[in-house]
């Protein structure tokens with residue numbers, strides 16, 4: 001069997017993997033990137049996650065602002081949005097491929113990789129099914145995650161059940177969407193499809209909505225989404241899915257043990273994501289995984305085998321593209337001899353759930369700060385206090401800042417407001433710079449802007 005030799009082999013074309021490939025290629029090291037699907041050049045984010053969903057969020061907001069009346073009008077906006085999403089994804093996928101492909105030190109291989117030995121991987125080419133081996137000094141596992149599908153009778157057989165990838169392939173706007181799961185994926189899709197005009201019902205097995213958030217923030221989100229026409233059932237145990245002529249029936253049990261049946265055109269399963277490690281045959285080389293299949297790594301992302309690292313979702317860290325990118329920085333620092341950056345030095349990671357308006361947070365919630373024993377000062381402000389969001393006709397939302405009463409440092413901030421996905425980065429920067437909260441209270445911001453609300457919010461700290 002043919003064996004190719006490389007300095008570094010990267011399995012998976014995701015954010016961390018491809019950024020590392022470009023970095024090493026520019027240093028004239030020989031790198032192979034093995035990706036099992038041409039449709040996934042660029043990875044999950046570009047092709048089936050962040051980029052297409054956020055393109056749909058913007059298109060859905062545009063559609064809402066035009067108040068389409070009939071289903072046909074709504075359908076036209078939806079169809080155009082799907083086309084625009086596809087155009088964007090195709091462009092970015094090609095750009096991503098070209099960036100690696102045009103580098104003479106990088107070889108992109110379209111095939112499925114699995115381990116044979118700590119330095120050896122077998123590759124089955126996607127087109128021809130030809131098999132060869134790659135030998136590399138360093139190997140980076142960057143194989144990401146895929147939808148985790150619960151065992152529900154009838155789910156597998158149904159023609160109406162989708163995951164986040166397949167729902168976005170639907171060219172026809174479903175009249176009703178039943179969403180199972182109310183975290184990032186469930187809420188973002190509920191928000192998008194509702195804005196396009198579908199009837200949306202969300203089923204969540206937990207009894208608490210957005211359990212990681214303070215109750216006042218969660219209540220504000222719940223209320224706003226309800227006002228937008230989304231129905232929620234918490235404590236909902238989905239029991240069965242059964243197709244009817246052009247629809248499907250979803251039976252669930254409520255907290256009291258009563259069974260209800262919902263009928264709809266489409267069901268989205270948004271119940272989390274599982275590590276893509278089964279095909280790698282990690283057991284052959286002693287790369288250990290945890291009970292959920294994620295690769296076990298230390299703070300420098302080293303697996304249990306010395307020359308093998310894992311970056312991105314597959315290492316069980318937070319599932320965000322910017323974390324995958326930061327994983328690249330951890331590896332880069334090690335390969336450069338510095339090795340200072342690690343998951344332990346990573347701090348103040350912000351996040352946003354792209355509902356309308358987006359919910360963004362950095363640092364601790366009020367409840368977490370109290371649990372951790374801090375003496376705190378808290379400020380709260382309705383998002384509508386900001387003139388810019390009023391102008392944008394998006395006044396919904398609630399803002400909250402938590403400050404350490406002894407040190408005046410910012411412990412956390414939650415912004416449920418239009419543009420919060422941008423503004424939260426300013427707060428995160430202030431936290432990184434270890435600034436006192438008064439810096440945000442007194443900083444000169446442009447006017448009118450959403451960021452200037454930070455003057456008002458931190459000005460309310462007692």
Ligand SMILES: Cc1cc2nc3c(=O)[nH]c(=O)nc-3n(C[C@H](O)[C@H](O)[C@H](O)COP(=O)(O)OP(=O)(O)OC[C@H]3O[C@@H](n4cnc5c(N)ncnc54)[C@H](O)[C@@H]3O)c2cc1C
Pocket residue numbers: 011012013014015016017034035036037040041042043044045046048049050051053054111112113114142143144145164185276279280311312313314318319320321322324354
């Ligand atoms: C619907 C949705 C929306 C999201 N929105 C956001 C967002 O707005 N912002 C954000 O930061 N994050 C978002 N995320 C999370 C983000 O997409 C992921 O954290 C990120 O893409 C993970 O990238 P990665 O580097 O781990 O690898 P991935 O990009 O997942 O790449 C892994 C690649 O490995 C390939 N592969 C797997 N096994 C093999 C094998 N054996 N051989 C060869 N190739 C293989 C796969 O085909 C895949 O292309 C979203 C996720 C979802 C599902």
Ligand SMILES: NC(=O)c1ccc[n+]([C@@H]2O[C@H](COP(=O)([O-])OP(=O)(O)OC[C@H]3O[C@@H](n4cnc5c(N)ncnc54)[C@H](O)[C@@H]3O)[C@@H](O)[C@H]2O)c1
Pocket residue numbers: 150180181182183184185186188203204205206236237238270271272273318319320351352353354
């Ligand atoms: N804006 C973003 O950055 C963004 C957007 C989308 C996804 N993501 C990432 O993708 C990851 C996956 O997101 P997700 O929302 O799919 O998963 P998740 O793990 O965050 O949440 C899954 C939800 O489904 C519920 N659930 C599980 N099984 C259920 C069942 N049988 N019936 C009813 N409810 C059930 C859970 O209680 C939970 O609320 C997240 O970790 C996130 O980091 C990020």
